[in-house]
Amino acid sequence: MLKKHIYKATLVLLVLVSSACNTWLDLKPENGIVGDEFWKTKEQVNSAVVGIYASMLSPGFAEKLFLWGELRADMLMANTGIFSSELEVMNGNIVDTNPISDWRAFYRTINQCNTVIERAPGALAEDQTFTQAQLNAYLGEAYAIRGLMYFYLARSFGDVPLKLTATISDEQTIALPKSSQAQVLNQVAKDLLKAEELATSNYGNNSFNKGRITKYAINAMQADVYLWKEKYDSAIIATDKVINSGQFGLVQGVGNPLWYQQLYAQGTSSEVVFALQFNAQRTNPFYPMFSTSTGRRFLAATRVLEDVFPPDPVDVLNADIRAAASVKVSTSEVWKYLGFNISDGRSQDQSTAPWIFYRYADILLMKAEALVAQNNGRGVEALELIYRVRQRANALPGTDNKDIDANSMNDMIDFILEERAREFAFEGKRWFDVLRNAKRNSYARQDLLNQMVINSASPERQQSILSKYKDQNSHYWPIYQYELTTNKSLEQNPFYKGR
Template sequence: MKIKTYITLFIISLSAVSCQKYLDVEPQASVPDDQTIFDRASSQSALNGVYSSLASGGYYSTTFQSIGYLSGDNIQWTGSQSQVQELINHNVSTGNATISGAWVAIYQTINRANNLIAKVPEVQDAAFTETERNRILGEAYFIRGLAYFDLARTWGGAPIVTKPTVLASDNIGLGRRPATEVYAQALNDLNTAEPLLTETTDRFKATRKTVWALKARFYLYQKDWAKAEEYATKVISDTKNYTLVRPYSAFFANDARGTQESVFEIFYSATELNSHRNQWQPQTNGGTRQWAPNDAFVALVNKADSGGNRSVLVVKDNQNRWYGNLYYRNPATDPSFVIRIAELYLIRAEARAHRGSAADLDGARADLDAVRDRAGLAATTSTTQGAILLSIEQERRIEFALEPHRWFDLVRTGRAQAVLKIADPSKLLLPVPQEQIQIDPSLLPNNPGY
């Protein structure tokens, strides 16, 4: 069923038999509140639905993640679909199916969170404790904050919707808010989530520590170096629960999941598979190998003085072709890694390097070297601010090569045009999908250049 609205209607319906079943309803229909979120059990089931949407193929399973690395310089496309090559060539059309799929999936996630945020405070159930109610709300706010952060860094301006979508026409005419306001909405959601959540450790659900980690990333993008360092340090300091596991492969190899490396990863199972795996694995392993490491990245990751033990990210198939091996499980239950502790070290390193004092540069090198040491590399030889920042950029390129960081890293640092040879700066934001504009002309004007 094709749902024809940019804020896709996602009314969560619970069957009379089980609170675990979620149904998409017709865009023109509505479901009474007392049939959706009405007690403790249905509130938890609705939260499960928010996580399921975050884990969907359009969002953190495949489509959105692919934007982060196909648009970078580590991955090549071996298939024939021109819409994927558009990302690699940095010439994305408004009709591109990848960007359309990601846009719709993110707004589906937002709408599920909106339903929860609107209805859970009104639930009357003696078994529903205030602590549990706060936890459910806090997790929904966190996921909505992540969704708005992802919208802002991908498209810039976007519609801000904070109430449940009941009718297909509910959000027509809202228009796009500037990127600054979309980022502000993301931060507001994280600020709201933080006191509602407890300072516990859960690698598959949002906690206060997960909020801190995403805040560190948020402030890095905002170039607020002091706050980026502050929030990264909050997580790094919890050495009992978070550490750079050794060797590098230990956080994903041998069916590992939920290791001390992970701050937040998405869980998949035999009944909810991560479709990412099939894009990377070769045909002999039941995949398509349509996404493959390019020659430049293969050379980098296999060099002893740059890749170190991260060379396990690439493997050769029976035709002597390299393929990415972060996602390899059969069935495809590989986690999607949203935030790892390695990122927090490199966020703090970058923030310290930008602050620039002698003590800050020493601290930046120490954080950078922590990640390098885990990879089996010698300490960095960079000493100046500029050299340290370039070394951090290189480290992030290899460390997160098969995760959705490279494109966004180059754009936020102002390095994308030089590194990726992009002549037109308008290509640093993706276009609003044309099919959404046809539904709602208030989304115009599109981003410059489209």
């Protein structure tokens, strides 16, 4: 218990001292871990690694994770409190002055990872109680989180600067051009392989096992990256490492009144593979997004209750349990981040719901997608995984496709995407899920993106957005104007040049 409190106190301290920086290429780590005098003990290395996690709890970071994954998708509807920058994106008007495209929080975290990777090994000779195994575990965390940050950047922006060295002095001036998306994803895969080699499988503490990087968190990231890279054999191997570990399982849903609390409110259940754990000192940003008391910015789109979670036409009491966990029927409010349980809501100072990067349901559905995308007759195996997730949630017959051809890749991908929409509603995955499947085989499924526009855009804006989406470069964010001004080596993403 004391160890847990020390960890939380250190995390809070590092969070509070961060955030005074403006540029990402010439900054020292905000917590001051820059000089040789710091890297003397294993405790200092631990503090630096905890600082990496603290940077991900900083204001605006988790909000970007949500907005990049949901704002351009088809699960949200604008409410009266919406910011103009968010409304412009939902209306298909994305420009390089929109602060949602500001990536500095991600590069700030990357720089902290780079600093640990470069400086932590020096402490091994200084502290005789510091072991190689301990150092390896810390480095594994840094490599993994650096990979995760670049994975988000590559999926969101396409080509981005790839910086693998620490900026530790104000005298350093670095102006990097963009690397291609393929180069960045290759580096992500390389970082994750290195992280897997070094990281621990078990901290001996459940909170740490869920809130810090383990080998299994790295395997989950690898599966996601390999799906994006269309390396399906590798994705299956990565998911099987998590499945075969025996450490994870679906939280029982049907007949379990504590299902919501265990999975969404606590974030430390057997289903969670890796999550950001917020607390009273550092709350998450979602209460202001979804609560009426702060000028609610978003509601669940109408289609969520009509198409994603349609009612049972025969028995009104029969429902997919994920529907009530995701949205309030009477108000259309997004509930996953507002509730302690299905009925009782949080106050703003209790807004501590975790941000779950990966959970076991994701592992099962990523494996199903990889099996189908191999297109080699393993659709029946994929269906078994899909139905395992559906049965946990009491998915209704109206969302089933009992006549599906398991050997039809298109039909199976459609079914998987529909199930992922139900399972991960408002968890920051929808845009990436659809784009990943649309772009497979040289955009063989552009229709998936088009349908998402039809689902979400107002009729008068649909043709404009559909026309833009014909250009594959429009599927990525523009480089924020501030970065173009401060780094003359950067070029704007092609779609946004001259706009």
